[in-house]
Amino acid sequence: MADIVDVSPLVVSDRVKRVLEQCLGELDNLQFFEASFNDTDDESHSAWILHFPEPFDPLDTELTHYTGELGGIRVAGRMVLDRNKIHGRHVFTEQHFRPSIIISDSCRRAIQDLGPLRFVEIETIPSNEESEPPPDA
Numbered sequence: 001m002a003d004i005v006d007v008s009p010l011v012v013s014d015r016v017k018r019v020l021e022q023c024l025g026e027l028d029n030l031q032f033f034e035a036s037f038n039d040t041d042d043e044s045h046s047a048w049i050l051h052f053p054e055p056f057d058p059l060d061t062e063l064t065h066y067t068g069e070l071g072g073i074r075v076a077g078r079m080v081l082d083r084n085k086i087h088g089r090h091v092f093t094e095q096h097f098r099p100s101i102i103i104s105d106s107c108r109r110a111i112q113d114l115g116p117l118r119f120v121e122i123e124t125i126p127s128n129e130e131s132e133p134p135p136d137a
Helices: 014-023 105-112
Strands: 010-012 031-038 044-051 065-070 073-078 080-082 123-125
Touching: 010 014, 014 044, 014 105
Parallel strands: 080 123
Antiparallel strands: 010 044, 031 044, 065 073
8 A cells, every 4th residue: 555645535525424324325335424624713623534435437338538637547628427327326435436426316306405405416327228227327
């Protein structure tokens, strides 16, 4: 392991953690590690670092468009999720777009009730055009 890892952790509040825990799908693999941070006034705040222990590639490899590479990691200009790959998942990340959390629409609605957050819609398509897309995935 490297002495310094240039990765920004995914950090969420207690409120978001509780909502994410309720949203987890049958195949989601997510861990929460407790952390505390000091703000500019040196006031301590509790938070949770999200960790996805198993790599997962939810992308449609044909429709996702990559614009280059940065430090050995492909950089995508357009991300397209494969609906069949994400079936049964509601909270996950994509190994080439960290730090980001990808959530199902039902989970987005639950989190939106917490206050103003920014969401970016990601296109999803079934990998096999003949298959029925799963609901809310």
